């Protein structure tokens with residue numbers, strides 16, 4: 478039975494449905510998509526939004542996000558960084574486990590969920606760190622709703638051991654044993670893949686040379702560092718049967734490894750980020766510490782390789798790796814690219830970047846949106862409630878104006894790290910987010926975040942057992 482009255486109708490827009498763009502109206506009730514209606518169908522609703530001239534997309538799912546809350550509020554809070562997500566059309570973020578302490582136990586997991594709940598403007602899922610947990614504890618975190626596990630193949634940064642306990646696994650034996658334990662849970666394992674021994678070698682060479690510029694940053698972590706770590710993890714994955722997702726792929730060399738492992742049937746997916754698809758090491762030299770990201774932004778050839786990987790499906794997900802820092806922290810490095818903190822706040826540019834690529838004909842709009850919505854939702858077990866516009870799906874929507882432009886003005890950004898957004902400052906993208914809907918509530922429209930919308934909900938992983 479079709480209800481004749483809905484909570485909300487979006488009337489007059491073009492809608493990106495699984496089969497392509499369609500001229501139809503969207504009806505929302507109870508936080509879900511209740512109807513995909515013929516244009517101007519005779520129905521009533523609590524509110525009717527006229528969105529003529531605009532395009533309705535599924536809400537963007539960003540599977541790689543860092544708030545680090547409740548630690549480091551000076552870098553940004555759940556409130557500020559999810560407001561930034563809302564402004565970017567991102568309706569679900571998957572928060573990485575780096576925090577103080579690291580999200581490596583049921584107790585920390587529950588505390589983080591409590592901390593996010595009520596403050597989040599968009600939906601949130603939480604990763605957990607598996608390196609110091611037993612199989613029983615991993616199973617317990619999965620049942621609490623952990624969306625995936627995450628590890629680094631590098632050591633914890635200096636003086637940050639507590640934030641990376643269970644997360645940083647530089648030793649092969651710890652990597653292998655952790656993969657075995659995660660395999661026993663059936664959960665997805667996301668890997669930040671850089672080889673610690675090789676990085677140690679190249680970093681030492683740069684330190685010895687006295688260089689501290691952008692070239693030194695990339696030279697301290699060249700592509701071989703990434704490619705070897707990926708090859709090693711995927712070799713272990715085949716032995717243990719764990720499902721792997723490779724975070725932020727940056728190089729042709731790493732991509733070649735992933736392609737080869739996929740060709741022999743390895744259960745692996747891979748992501749990259751807009752900063753690797755847009756910028757090169759020339760931009761890093763121009764911008765300085767705001768463009769320091771690990772692994773580094775590389776050459777024009779690597780950038781071309783990433784687009785090839787997107788085209789052939791080796792890379793199926795594009796994420797932000799949104800990582801706010803305070804201006805004081807970036808400035809404390811005094812331009813030293815080896816000691817500057819790594820990360821850039823990118824959540825407000827993910828959707829504009831993909832709209833811009835589609836407008837330039839680099840890839841079709843449907844594929845561009847699939848990379849930042851359905852594909853991630855599928856790999857992380859959130860589909861079909863997230864990632865696509867369909868009856869019964871959560872009413873998480875990004876409404877965009879394809880004929881408008883996004884111009885990045887740092888002072889106007891929602892992220893608390895707006896002063897560290899030098900990488901994108903002044904950048905123009907074709908297409909702009911006009912309205913963001915989370916769970917049937919408008920959380921952003923007309924350039925303003927709607928305060929008090931309180932729409933963000935916990936997004937549990939597949940193994941969740943509601944107690």
Ligand SMILES: [Zn+2]
Nearest residue numbers: 541543573798
């Ligand atoms: Zn990250």
